[in-house]
Amino acid sequence: MQVRIAFFIVNCLVFFYAGRPAAAVPRRERTQSNNHANISELLDNLLRGYDNSVRPDFGGPPATVEVDIMVRSMGPISEVDMTYSMDCYFRQSWVDRRLAFQGGKETLALSISMLARIWKPDTYFYNGKQSYLHTITSPNKFVRLYQDGRVLYSSRLTIKAACPMNLEDFPMDTQQCPLKFGSYGYTTRDVIYKWNSARQVAIAHDMKLSQFDLVGNPTANSTDSTLSQNSVVAEYSMLLVSFHLKRHMGNFLIQVYGPCVLLVVLSWVSFWLNREATADRVSLGITTVLTMTFLGLEARTDLPKVPYPTALDFFVFLSFSFIFATIIQFAVVHYFTKYGSGECYFSSETENDPQSSDSDSEHHHQQQQQQQQQQQQQQQQQQQQQQRQRRSARHHRRMPRYNSVSKIDRASRLVFPLFFLAINLFYWFAYLSHSKRINYFS
Numbered sequence: 001m002q003v004r005i006a007f008f009i010v011n012c013l014v015f016f017y018a019g020r021p022a023a024a025v026p027r028r029e030r031t032q033s034n035n036h037a038n039i040s041e042l043l044d045n046l047l048r049g050y051d052n053s054v055r056p057d058f059g060g061p062p063a064t065v066e067v068d069i070m071v072r073s074m075g076p077i078s079e080v081d082m083t084y085s086m087d088c089y090f091r092q093s094w095v096d097r098r099l100a101f102q103g104g105k106e107t108l109a110l111s112i113s114m115l116a117r118i119w120k121p122d123t124y125f126y127n128g129k130q131s132y133l134h135t136i137t138s139p140n141k142f143v144r145l146y147q148d149g150r151v152l153y154s155s156r157l158t159i160k161a162a163c164p165m166n167l168e169d170f171p172m173d174t175q176q177c178p179l180k181f182g183s184y185g186y187t188t189r190d191v192i193y194k195w196n197s198a199r200q201v202a203i204a205h206d207m208k209l210s211q212f213d214l215v216g217n218p219t220a221n222s223t224d225s226t227l228s229q230n231s232v233v234a235e236y237s238m239l240l241v242s243f244h245l246k247r248h249m250g251n252f253l254i255q256v257y258g259p260c261v262l263l264v265v266l267s268w269v270s271f272w273l274n275r276e277a278t279a280d281r282v283s284l285g286i287t288t289v290l291t292m293t294f295l296g297l298e299a300r301t302d303l304p305k306v307p308y309p310t311a312l313d314f315f316v317f318l319s320f321s322f323i324f325a326t327i328i329q330f331a332v333v334h335y336f337t338k339y340g341s342g343e344c345y346f347s348s349e350t351e352n353d354p355q356s357s358d359s360d361s362e363h364h365h366q367q368q369q370q371q372q373q374q375q376q377q378q379q380q381q382q383q384q385q386q387q388r389q390r391r392s393a394r395h396h397r398r399m400p401r402y403n404s405v406s407k408i409d410r411a412s413r414l415v416f417p418l419f420f421l422a423i424n425l426f427y428w429f430a431y432l433s434h435s436k437r438i439n440y441f442s
Contacts, residue, residue: 056096068196100149126180182238216244260319285327
């Protein structure tokens with residue numbers, strides 16, 4: 001009897017301890033299912049009778065949409081198309097009291113399918129050319145709902161927008177690329193946009209641009225008016241952010257400015273060549289002119305065909321003018337050498353030395369040989385020596401005596417470098433100071 005009682009007690013204990021985990025699992029599942037049921041019931045209650053085609057507070061004050069932007073990256077920036085692109089998180093927030101709720105949770109993270117069931121602003125970009133929403137691996141957007149009815153709608157966008165550029169100071173320019181956005185259909189009586197007071201436009205710390213530095217991004221509130229016969233028909237709320245981009249000059253110093261200066265200096269080598277070296281000086285001048293022409297055309301390949309010259313065009317034209325002036329200088333030197341001041345001349349003794357003098361001298365020697373046949377052998381060596389000396393003297397007189405170094409070349413060695421240096425100082429001072437003034441007023 002005692003054995004049966006002990007066996008019964010052991011079985012009861014085993015059944016009791018073995019049954020505890022099995023009872024806990026259904027309890028957790030019931031709690032989770034209750035939470036899901038509560039959230040689903042809450043959302044169903046909020047959306048019961050909800051009309052997503054009607055804005056919040058319809059018939060009352062306009063709905064306020066607060067916006068902030070987080071810029072992840074920028075580029076490319078095209079001068080030819082006058083556009084820029086950027087990747088950003090675009091966040092919009094507004095209050096819809098129809099979605100206010102009470103419960104244990106302060107916020108509800110909703111799926112993107114809820115966007116089709118609630119009202120949202122019809123925001124569009126005024127100067128946008130091509131924009132799209134990232135969809136890999138799923139649409140990059142989310143909706144968050146707060147107890148007071150505030151809705152936070154965030155999406156990741158890549159925006160390509162127009163950027164009117166003034167390239168007069170290129171490549172020492174600072175461009176202001178705007179981004180304008182607002183409601184497409186709602187006027188200021190229905191929807192008003194304003195920047196988030198806590199954060200307006202944030203820039204990622206690791207963002208780098210290849211050709212520019214982002215020196216500022218001021219924001220502003222504005223309105224866009226629709227006019228009809230000089231009268232305002234409707235006004236639309238609009239937000240504006242302007243990205244101030246200062247261009248890097250290092251690439252242009254290496255590829256354009258440096259080679260231009262070296263070509264100008266190379267053209268001055270002709271000042272140290274003899275002015276008789278016509279082929280060398282002409283070939284050097286033509287080579288530098290052709291190279292300068294190619295360099296100037298190559299520098300404008302990435303620029304639009306604007307109706308005004310840029311700062312780079314001025315420098316290329318300045319360098320081309322100095323190289324062309326070097327060729328003109330050689331033409332002047334060559335003219336004065338041949339036909340001008342007589343720096344290159346033949347000896348007058350050569351002009352007065354007739355060719356018949358050789359025949360007269362030989363005839364005179366023949367008469368002496370006939371008359372002095374006895375002294376012929378003695379004087380023959382002396383006569384041959386005299387003839388060799390006269391031929392050598394005539395050949396020496398016929399050689400033109402050149403003044404190989406021209407006075408114009410001597411002056412050009414000093415004038416050209418000093419003049420080029422002075423113009424460069426004026427050029428860089430004018431454009432760099434103008435660029436600083438633009439940055440100051442921006």
